[in-house]
Amino acid sequence: MVLTFYVAAAIAVICTGLMITRLNAVHALLYLVVSLLALATVFYTLGAPYVAVLEVIVYAGAIMVLFVFVMMMLNIGERAAQMERAWLDPKAWIGPGILAAILLAELVYVLMAPAGPSGFGGEVGPKDVGMVLFGPYLLGVELVSMLLLAGIVGAYHLGWNAPGEVESLYAMESSQQRAVISGDLVRAGSDRPADTP
Amino acid sequence: MLQLLWLIPAIPFLGALILALAGRALSRRMVASIGVGSVAIAAAISLAIVPAALALPAPYTQVLWTWIDVAGFRPEIAFYLDPVSLLMIVVVTFVGFLIHLYSAESMEEGEGYSRFFAYMNLFVGSMLVLVLADNLLLLYLGWEGVGLCSYLLIGFWYKDASNGLAARKAFIVTRVGDTAMLIGLFILFHTLGTLQIQDLMHRASAHWAVGSPYAIAAAALLLGGAVGKSAQLPLQTWLPDAMAGPTPTSALIHAATMVTAGVYLIARTHVLYTLAPQVQFAVAVVGAATLLLAGFSALTQPDIKRVLAYSTISQIGYMFLALGVGAWAAALFHLMVHAFFKALLFLAAGIVIDALHHEHNIFRMGGLRKELPIAFWTFLIGGCSLAGLPLVTAGFVSKDLILWSTWTAPGGGPGFWIVGIIGVLLTALYIFRVIFIVFFGTRNTPVTHRPRYRITVPVIILAALSLVGGLVKTPLLAFLHNALPALVDARTGSMTELSSAIVSGLAFLVGLGFAYLFFIRNRQYADSLMASPTARLLHAFWLSDWGLDWLYDRVFVRPVVWMATINRRDAVDSVFSAIAWINLSAHYALSRTQTGSLRWYAAVVGAGAVIFAGVILLT
Amino acid sequence: MLGLIGLLTRRNVMFTLMSLEVMLNAAGLAFIAAGARWGQADGQVMFLFILAMAAAEVAVGLALVLRLHRIYKSVNIDAASTLKG
Numbered sequence: 077m078v079l080t081f082y083v084a085a086a087i088a089v090i091c092t093g094l095m096i097t098r099l100n101a102v103h104a105l106l107y108l109v110v111s112l113l114a115l116a117t118v119f120y121t122l123g124a125p126y127v128a129v130l131e132v133i134v135y136a137g138a139i140m141v142l143f144v145f146v147m148m149m150l151n152i153g154e155r156a157a158q159m160e161r162a163w164l165d166p167k168a169w170i171g172p173g174i175l176a177a178i179l180l181a182e183l184v185y186v187l188m189a190p191a192g193p194s195g196f197g198g199e200v201g202p203k204d205v206g207m208v209l210f211g212p213y214l215l216g217v218e219l220v221s222m223l224l225l226a227g228i229v230g231a232y233h234l235g236w237n238a239p240g241e242v243e244s245l246y247a248m249e250s251s252q253q254r255a256v257i258s259g260d261l262v263r264a265g266s267d268r269p270a271d272t273p
Numbered sequence: 274m275l276q277l278l279w280l281i282p283a284i285p286f287l288g289a290l291i292l293a294l295a296g297r298a299l300s301r302r303m304v305a306s307i308g309v310g311s312v313a314i315a316a317a318i319s320l321a322i323v324p325a326a327l328a329l330p331a332p333y334t335q336v337l338w339t340w341i342d343v344a345g346f347r348p349e350i351a352f353y354l355d356p357v358s359l360l361m362i363v364v365v366t367f368v369g370f371l372i373h374l375y376s377a378e379s380m381e382e383g384e385g386y387s388r389f390f391a392y393m394n395l396f397v398g399s400m401l402v403l404v405l406a407d408n409l410l411l412l413y414l415g416w417e418g419v420g421l422c423s424y425l426l427i428g429f430w431y432k433d434a435s436n437g438l439a440a441r442k443a444f445i446v447t448r449v450g451d452t453a454m455l456i457g458l459f460i461l462f463h464t465l466g467t468l469q470i471q472d473l474m475h476r477a478s479a480h481w482a483v484g485s486p487y488a489i490a491a492a493a494l495l496l497g498g499a500v501g502k503s504a505q506l507p508l509q510t511w512l513p514d515a516m517a518g519p520t521p522t523s524a525l526i527h528a529a530t531m532v533t534a535g536v537y538l539i540a541r542t543h544v545l546y547t548l549a550p551q552v553q554f555a556v557a558v559v560g561a562a563t564l565l566l567a568g569f570s571a572l573t574q575p576d577i578k579r580v581l582a583y584s585t586i587s588q589i590g591y592m593f594l595a596l597g598v599g600a601w602a603a604a605l606f607h608l609m610v611h612a613f614f615k616a617l618l619f620l621a622a623g624i625v626i627d628a629l630h631h632e633h634n635i636f637r638m639g640g641l642r643k644e645l646p647i648a649f650w651t652f653l654i655g656g657c658s659l660a661g662l663p664l665v666t667a668g669f670v671s672k673d674l675i676l677w678s679t680w681t682a683p684g685g686g687p688g689f690w691i692v693g694i695i696g697v698l699l700t701a702l703y704i705f706r707v708i709f710i711v712f713f714g715t716r717n718t719p720v721t722h723r724p725r726y727r728i729t730v731p732v733i734i735l736a737a738l739s740l741v742g743g744l745v746k747t748p749l750l751a752f753l754h755n756a757l758p759a760l761v762d763a764r765t766g767s768m769t770e771l772s773s774a775i776v777s778g779l780a781f782l783v784g785l786g787f788a789y790l791f792f793i794r795n796r797q798y799a800d801s802l803m804a805s806p807t808a809r810l811l812h813a814f815w816l817s818d819w820g821l822d823w824l825y826d827r828v829f830v831r832p833v834v835w836m837a838t839i840n841r842r843d844a845v846d847s848v849f850s851a852i853a854w855i856n857l858s859a860h861y862a863l864s865r866t867q868t869g870s871l872r873w874y875a876a877v878v879g880a881g882a883v884i885f886a887g888v889i890l891l892t
Numbered sequence: 893m894l895g896l897i898g899l900l901t902r903r904n905v906m907f908t909l910m911s912l913e914v915m916l917n918a919a920g921l922a923f924i925a926a927g928a929r930w931g932q933a934d935g936q937v938m939f940l941f942i943l944a945m946a947a948a949e950v951a952v953g954l955a956l957v958l959r960l961h962r963i964y965k966s967v968n969i970d971a972a973s974t975l976k977g
Binding site: 092095096101104105108111112115118119122123124126127130131134135138139142143146147149150205208209213216220223224226227228230231232234235 | 906907909910911913914917921924925927928934935936937939940941943944945946947948949950951952954955956957958959961
C-alpha cells in the first residue's frame with residue numbers, strides 16, 4: 077500500500093513536470109490526464125475511495141475533455157509549436173523557478189515541524205462522506221450548486237456569438253498586435269516606453 | 274492761531290492725495306494750482322503763526338491722537354513747536370513754495386505733471402512731519418517719507434534705466450543710515466523708556482553720566498542715520514548721482530531741505546551729544562573731512578548739477594562741523610541761509626539747462642552773460658553767498674559764525690578752523706570756475722528757451738534773501754538760544770571775531786583770484802597744469818569722488834551679487850522642491866509596475882506570498 | 893510548486909489554465925491527506941467543493957479563452973494587456 081502511494085506520487089510529479097515543458101499543447105494535455113489519474117490513485121491509497129473515483133470521473137473525464145475540445149477549436153497547429161519554441165528559452169524558467177523553490181522550502185519547513193502521531197487512519201468510506209454532506213455541510217452543497225449554475229450561465233453567455241460583433245472596440249494598435257503575435261520575446265514586465273519626468 | 278499748526282503738514286498731504294488719485298483727470302492749470310497752492314497755504318499759515326510763536330513763553334505741543342498704546346509705549350501723533358521747529362517750518366514751506374512755483378513752469382513740457390506735484394507735495398508734507406515731530410517715532414515716519422519721495426523723484430523719468438539705478442542707489446545708501454538710526458531708537462527706548470523727545474532729553478541727562486556707553490551708542494547710531502540722510506562721509510555717494518532727477522527736485526530735496534534733516538536730528542537730540550563728547554567730536558571730524566573731500570571733488574566736475582551736489586555735501590559738512598563743536602544755533606542759521614542760496618543756485622542752473630535744451634556740461638556752455646541776464650545775476654549772487662563774499666552776503670555771515678565758533682568752542686580748535694578756511698578757498702574756487710566758464714567766454718550752444726515770470730520771480734526772491742538773510746543773525750540767534758544751549762567761548766587768544774572774518778574774506782579773494790586766473794585770463798594755465806601725470810591722476814581721483822564708489826562696489830556690491838549668483842538654485846527652496854521631486858519619482862517608479870501582463874501580476878502575487886510566509890515563519 | 897512555475901512561465905493561455913488546474917489539485921490533495929490523517933470526512937468534503945469550483949472555473953475560463961482568441965487572434969497571454977497603466 078505504501079509503495080503504491082509513493083509510485084503514484086512520483087508519477088504525478090513527473091508527469092506534471094513534463095506537462096509544463098511540452099511544446100505541443102495536446103501532448104501537455106495528455107500528460108496532465110496521466111497526472112490526474114496518478115493523483116486519483118494517491119487518493120485511494122490515502123483511504124478516500126469516493127474522492128478517487130470522483131477525481132477520475134469529474135476531473136479527468138469532464139474537465140480534461142473540455143480542454144481537449146477547446147484546444148481543437150482553437151486549431152493552432154504547427155505554427156503554435158514554432159511559437160512555443162520561440163517563447164520558451166531557458167532564461168524564462170529562472171525567475172519562477174526561484175520563486176517556487178523558496179515557497180517549497182517554506183512549505184517543507186512548516187511540514188517538518190514535529191507533528192502528532194503519524195500513520196493513516198482507517199478508510200473513510202462514501203457512506204461517511206454522504207452523512208457529512210447532508211448534515212453539517214448542507215448549506216455548502218447548496219452554494220456549490222448555485223456556483224455551478226453561475227458557471228453555466230457565464231460560460232454560455234461568453235461563448236455566445238452574436239452576428240457581427242464589434243471586436244474592433246477591444247483591438248489594440250496593429251503594430252503592437254503584430255509584435256505580439258510574431259512572438260517578440262518580451263520580459264515579464266512593462267513594455268511601455270519610458271516617460272520623461 | 275496756534276491750533277492751525279496741524280494744518281501745516283496736513284494740507285500738502287491733502288494736495289498729494291488729490292493729485293495722486295485724480296491728477297490725470299485735471300487740467301495743467303488745476304494741477305499746478307493744487308500743487309503750488311497747497312504749499313503756499315502751508316507757508317502762509319506758518320508765517321501767520323510766527324507772531325504767536327514768538328510770544329510763547331514755553332514750547333507748544335499740539336496732540337492729535339495716540340498712535341500706539343502698548344505696554345507703556347505710547348507715541349502720539351503730536352506736533353511740537355519751539356524756536357527750532359518754527360525756523361524749520363518757515364524755511365521748508367517758504368523755500369518749498371518758491372520751488373513749487375518755479376517747477377510749475379519748468380516741468381510743463383514733460384509728461385507726468387500731476388505725478389510730479391503729487392510727489393513733491395508728499396515730500397513737503399513728510400518733511401514737515403519730520404520737523405514738527407514730538408517723538409522720535411513720528412520723526413522716523415517723516416524720515417522714511419522723505420526717503421521714499423527722494424527715491425520717487427530721483428527716478429521720476431523712469432523710462433531711462435539709469436535714473437532708476439540712481440534712485441535705487443540713493444535709497445539703499447540712505448537705508449544703511451536709516452537702519453543705524455532705528456537701532457539707536459531701539460536702544461533709546463529700551464534704556465530710557467520713552468521716545469518723546471523732550472522727555473528723552475530730560476531722562477538722559479538725569480540717568481546717564483557724561484561718557485556713558487548708552488549715550489555713546491545711541492548718539493553714534495543717530496549720527497549714522499544723519500550721515501546717511503545728509504550725505505556725509507562715508508555715505509555721501511548717492512547725492513551726486515541723485516542729480517538725475519528734475520532740477521526742482523534737486524533744489525528742494527537735495528539742497529534745501531531733506532539733506533538738512535540730519536542736521537536737524539542732531540540739533541534736536543543735542544543732549545545726547547553733550548553726554549557723549551567722543552561722538553560729538555566724531556561729528557565735527559565727519560563734517561570737516563566731508564567739506565574738504567567734497568570741495569576737491571567739486572573742482573573737477575563737468576556737470577553743473579554735480580558741482581552743486583558736491584557743494585551741498587560740503588556746506589552740510591560745515592553744518593556738521595558747527596554741531597560737532599557745540600555751535601548748535603550757528604549750524605541752524607547756516608542751514609537757513611544755505612537753503613536760500615543753494616535753492617537759488619539750483620534754480621538758476623535749471624534756467625541755464627533748460628535754456629540750452631537740457632545741456633548739463635559746463636564746457637559746452639559759455640558766454641551766457643548777455644543772453645540770460647537774470648540767470649547770470651542770480652547765479653552770481655548765489656555763488657557769492659555760497660563762497661561768502663564779505664559783508665554783503667548772508668552766506669558770509671553764517672559761515673563766518675561757524676568759523677569763529679570752531680576757533681572758540683571748547684570742542685573745537687585751530688585745526689578745525691584751518692580746515693574751514695581752506696574750505697572757503699575751495700568753495701570760492703569751484704563756484705567761480707563754474708560762473709566763469711558758463712557765463713563768460715564764447716558761446717558754444719545756442720539759447721533756445723527763455724524763462725517767464727513763474728521762474729524768474731522765485732529766483733529773484735531767493736537772490737534777495739541770499740543777500741539780506743544775514744541781517745537777522747542776532748535776533749535769530751537769541752531766538753534759537755531759547756531752545757538750544759548757547760556756545761561758551763573757551764579760547765579767544767590771538768584771534769578776535771573780526772580777524773577771523775578778515776582771514777576768511779582773504780581766503781575768498783584768493784580763491785576768486787585763482788578762478789579768474791585760470792578761467793578768464795588764460796585758459797592755457799589750466800591746460801598746462803593738467804599736463805603732468807600726477808595732476809591727471811589727482812583729477813581722476815577727485816572726479817570719482819575720491820574713489821569711494823569704486824571701493825563700495827568692490828567691498829559690498831560684488832560679494833552680495835556673487836552670493837546671489839551662487840544661490841541661483843536657491844538652496845532653501847530646493848528642500849521643498851525635493852519633496853515634490855521625490856513624489857514624482859515615486860509615481861513614475863510605481864506606474865511602471867502596471868504592465869497589464871497577467872503573468873507579471875501573478876508573479877508579483879507569488880512573490881508577495883513568499884515574503885509574507887517568510888515573515889510569518891521567521892517571527 | 894510545479895503548477896506555479898508553469899503558470900508563470902508559459903505564455904500560451906491554455907497552459908496557464910492547465911497549470912491552474914494542477915495547483916487546484918494540489919490543494920485538494922492536501923485536504924484529502926489532512927482528512928485521512930484525522931480520519932474525518934471533512935477533508936473529502938472540502939475536496940468536493942474544490943472540485944466543483946474547479947469545474948465551474950474551467951467552464952468560464954475556457955469561454956473567456958475563446959473570446960480572447962476571437963479578439964486578439966492569438967493565444968499569447970501577454971497580448972491581452974490593455975490593463976497596462
